Amino acid sequence: MSSDVDYRLSQLDTLEAESIHIMREVAAEFERPALMFSGGKDSIVMLRLAEKAFHPARIPFPVLHIDTGHNFPETLEFRDRRVAELEVRLLIASVQEAIDAGRSVEQKGRFASRNQLQTRSLLDAVEEHRFDALFGGARRDEEKARAKERVFSFRDEFGQWDPKNQRPELWSLYNTRLHRGENIRVFPLSNWTELDVWDYISAEQLEVPSIYFAHRRTVFERDGILLSDGPFVSRGEHEMLFTETVRYRTVGDMSCTGAVVSAASTVAEIIVEVAGARITERGATRADDRASEAAMEDRKKEGYF
Amino acid sequence: MLRFATAGSVDDGKSTLIGRLLLDTKALFEDQLEAVERTSRERGDDYTDLALLTDGLRAEREQGITIDVAYRYFATPRRKFVIADTPGHIQYTRNMVTGASTADLALVLVDARKGLVEQSRRHAFLATLLRVPHLVLCVNKMDLVDFDPAHYESVRQEFTAFATKLDISDLTFIPISALNGDNVVTRSENTPWYDGPSLLHHLENVHVASDRNLVDVRFPVQYVIRPQSKAARDYRGYAGQIAGGVLKPGDDVLVLPSGLTSRIASIEIAGKEVHEAYAPMSVTLRLSDDVDISRGDMICRPHNAATVAQDLQAMMCWMTDQPLKRGDRLVIKHTTRTARVVVKELLYRLDVNTLHRDETADQLGLNEIGRVGLRVTQPVFCDEYRRNRTTGGFILIDEGTNRTVGAGMIVSAG
Numbered sequence: 060m061s062s063d064v065d066y067r068l069s070q071l072d073t074l075e076a077e078s079i080h081i082m083r084e085v086a087a088e089f090e091r092p093a094l095m096f097s098g099g100k101d102s103i104v105m106l107r108l109a110e111k112a113f114h115p116a117r118i119p120f121p122v123l124h125i126d127t128g129h130n131f132p133e134t135l136e137f138r139d140r141r142v143a144e145l146e147v148r149l150l151i152a153s154v155q156e157a158i159d160a161g162r163s164v165e166q167k168g169r170f171a172s173r174n175q176l177q178t179r180s181l182l183d184a185v186e187e188h189r190f191d192a193l194f195g196g197a198r199r200d201e202e203k204a205r206a207k208e209r210v211f212s213f214r215d216e217f218g219q220w221d222p223k224n225q226r227p228e229l230w231s232l233y234n235t236r237l238h239r240g241e242n243i244r245v246f247p248l249s250n251w252t253e254l255d256v257w258d259y260i261s262a263e264q265l266e267v268p269s270i271y272f273a274h275r276r277t278v279f280e281r282d283g284i285l286l287s288d289g290p291f292v293s294r295g296e297h298e299m300l301f302t303e304t305v306r307y308r309t310v311g312d313m314s315c316t317g318a319v320v321s322a323a324s325t326v327a328e329i330i331v332e333v334a335g336a337r338i339t340e341r342g343a344t345r346a347d348d349r350a351s352e353a354a355m356e357d358r359k360k361e362g363y364f
Numbered sequence: 365m366l367r368f369a370t371a372g373s374v375d376d377g378k379s380t381l382i383g384r385l386l387l388d389t390k391a392l393f394e395d396q397l398e399a400v401e402r403t404s405r406e407r408g409d410d411y412t413d414l415a416l417l418t419d420g421l422r423a424e425r426e427q428g429i430t431i432d433v434a435y436r437y438f439a440t441p442r443r444k445f446v447i448a449d450t451p452g453h454i455q456y457t458r459n460m461v462t463g464a465s466t467a468d469l470a471l472v473l474v475d476a477r478k479g480l481v482e483q484s485r486r487h488a489f490l491a492t493l494l495r496v497p498h499l500v501l502c503v504n505k506m507d508l509v510d511f512d513p514a515h516y517e518s519v520r521q522e523f524t525a526f527a528t529k530l531d532i533s534d535l536t537f538i539p540i541s542a543l544n545g546d547n548v549v550t551r552s553e554n555t556p557w558y559d560g561p562s563l564l565h566h567l568e569n570v571h572v573a574s575d576r577n578l579v580d581v582r583f584p585v586q587y588v589i590r591p592q593s594k595a596a597r598d599y600r601g602y603a604g605q606i607a608g609g610v611l612k613p614g615d616d617v618l619v620l621p622s623g624l625t626s627r628i629a630s631i632e633i634a635g636k637e638v639h640e641a642y643a644p645m646s647v648t649l650r651l652s653d654d655v656d657i658s659r660g661d662m663i664c665r666p667h668n669a670a671t672v673a674q675d676l677q678a679m680m681c682w683m684t685d686q687p688l689k690r691g692d693r694l695v696i697k698h699t700t701r702t703a704r705v706v707v708k709e710l711l712y713r714l715d716v717n718t719l720h721r722d723e724t725a726d727q728l729g730l731n732e733i734g735r736v737g738l739r740v741t742q743p744v745f746c747d748e749y750r751r752n753r754t755t756g757g758f759i760l761i762d763e764g765t766n767r768t769v770g771a772g773m774i775v776s777a778g
């Protein structure tokens with residue numbers, strides 16, 4: 060081969076090409092897809108990929124936000140601005156509304172979180188809007204049970220995932236066929252790592268919510284995780300407040316998303332930090348995964364993202 | 365980026381090796397290691413069982429086996445790696461085939477004490493069937509044979525003899541100890557008689573750019589972009605992922621199935637024009653003529669087009685309990701085209717352990733491989749799998765259950 064050196068694609072370009080291929084496949088083969096947007100970095104990257112995949116046309120599917128009501132205020136403001144820029148339709152499935160309507164029951168006590176209730180609201184939204192494909196920002200490097208997740212992850216009519224009954228995925232050929240009432244979760248970032256996501260944010264100069272960067276915050280420690288003090292968290296008497304310079308590695312429900320001590324205040328500094336990180340993103344920051352070794356697997360089977 | 369698939373029979377040390385690679389390249393995180401150490405302690409193991417790191421699902425942890433393909437990630441300053449970790453049992457042939465379908469390299473483990481076993485041959489055969497371009501045979505547990513070169517040599521010679529029956533383009537042997545790390549990341553002092561690279565060094569340096577087909581232009585049209593906005597009213601772009609060749613603006617193209625020709629006006633990635641494009645880039649092509657093109661069409665070069673065929677001969681790996689038989693009607697997905705097929709004939713079933721062809725076979729069961737003749741209801745635009753893995757591979761779907769039931773590799777078409 061004369062000059063094959065010239066035909067090498069960088070890692071980010073390879074990942075981007077694969078993700079765009081996945082998104083176009085969904086747009087071509089499904090009737091009612093939607094993209095789940097949490098305001099976090101993974102969904103920001105996903106939204107950018109969708110923008111690129113269909114340029115100069117608008118993104119041909121709506122954006123769905125499962126709103127726990129326990130958001131970091133920065134995320135909502137950011138969400139609304141991006142959605143307006145891209146002229147995409149925003150759908151909100153509200154956990155609060157589900158509680159008010161009696162479809163969900165709020166957990167009580169010190170470890171109360173709305174994470175489980177998100178599943179209910181998500182499944183309700185799927186039913187209401189008859190979505191047949193939902194893009195999620197999950198990556199396989201996040202957690203053990205996710206390592207076996209397909210890119211196109213089939214869900215039965217109850218929204219459940221059966222790890223023993225997944226469709227084999229060969230080459231880049233995706234089986235998109237469904238029976239009525241079934242749907243597919245699609246994970247275009249499956250092969251990305253946390254570092255790839257930050258490298259991409261840097262390369263594309265994407266804006267991310269300010270809570271990803273180091274800032275001073277009043278926190279308390281629970282099971283080795285730093286939680287933000289605030290209206291949605293019930294802090295025990297012995298859980299002392301202190302001020303720390305922290306940042307978030309994931310953005311989720313304020314009641315169970317922990318902060319990490321960090322001085323990284325730019326994307327470049329975050330990349331250096333992530334490259335040297337010694338604790339997985341979920342392990343550092345998600346109190347809900349710690350409940351048991353198989354916590355994530357159980358929640359996924361129930362229809363969690 | 366290098367994608368590799370690992371295979372080995374149970375207890376040859378595959379999970380330990382992957383755990384070792386993750387650990388030594390610092391892809392393992394403290395909390396993951398702690399969780400594994402805790403589980404090992406609770407079970408009463410003598411040492412931390414690195415294999416636990418890669419056993420994802422609860423059923424597997426309980427039974428102590430790996431039942432599905434798991435994907436792992438690690439990176440060194442030179443390269444990012446994606447491992448498709450596939451289980452070894454014969455009943456999981458379909459998982460090995462799945463993992464190998466996207467792999468640049470296959471890594472087969474052999475226990476130095478046991479030497480080559482049936483499974484090692486099967487794994488090597490499957491890797492070559494799926495045309496994984498590079499094969500590495502790791503002779504593991506060298507510590508248990510006192511790093512004796514004779515054990516390594518005998519495996520090497522036996523496998524080399526077997527390999528002449530296969531079409532392997534690049535074969536490498538490495539003596540290792542996954543448990544202790546010999547020749548995994550750095551060269552070991554225990555094997556002065558071995559002058560090759562460590563496994564990681566080999567993975568970092570194996571040359572994969574030339575494995576792609578850069579000669580035959582193949583662009584399966586995936587999606588037609590037609591903005592419904594005033595600003596871009598006349599825009600018409602053909603979006604897709606390049607399956608072969610190098611495309612440049614100004615190139616003449618031929619569109620299948622219409623046979624119409626045109627010229628590439630521009631190649632874009634999200635509005636930015638590029639001077640050339642090649643696999644596996646996802647791009648949007650704009651043509652200088654207004655030709656009618658839709659999803660499932662294929663853009664090629666006028667004097668080098670894909671084969672337009674309804675009759676396919678293919679190697680089939682069967683992936684479901686209900687066996688494949690002559691007369692079966694199924695759905696085929698090939699590049700961006702979906703159509704129906706009828707199974708015309710089963711030419712033979714292959715014994716994946718001995719490579720013996722059984723021409724009397726009248727069906728293919730779960731995890732069996734054979735050569736079949738198919739008739740597709742509409743033409744597909746394809747190449748032999750050996751020339752192009754993207755335009756030569758397809759899946760079969762059962763229309764009743766919607767399951768993916770087979771993986772096919774085109775041997776000939778016409």
Ligand SMILES: Nc1nc2c(ncn2[C@@H]2O[C@H](COP(=O)(O)OP(=O)(O)O)[C@@H](O)[C@H]2O)c(=O)[nH]1
Pocket residue numbers: 372373374375376377378379380381415504505506507508540541542543544
């Ligand atoms: N002595 C020695 N033991 C090993 C080596 N590699 C793996 N083992 C042991 O062999 C057993 C099976 O290994 P495991 O990684 O679970 O095998 P798998 O079934 O192929 O994944 C475990 O007890 C390992 O500790 C090695 O290089 N040397």
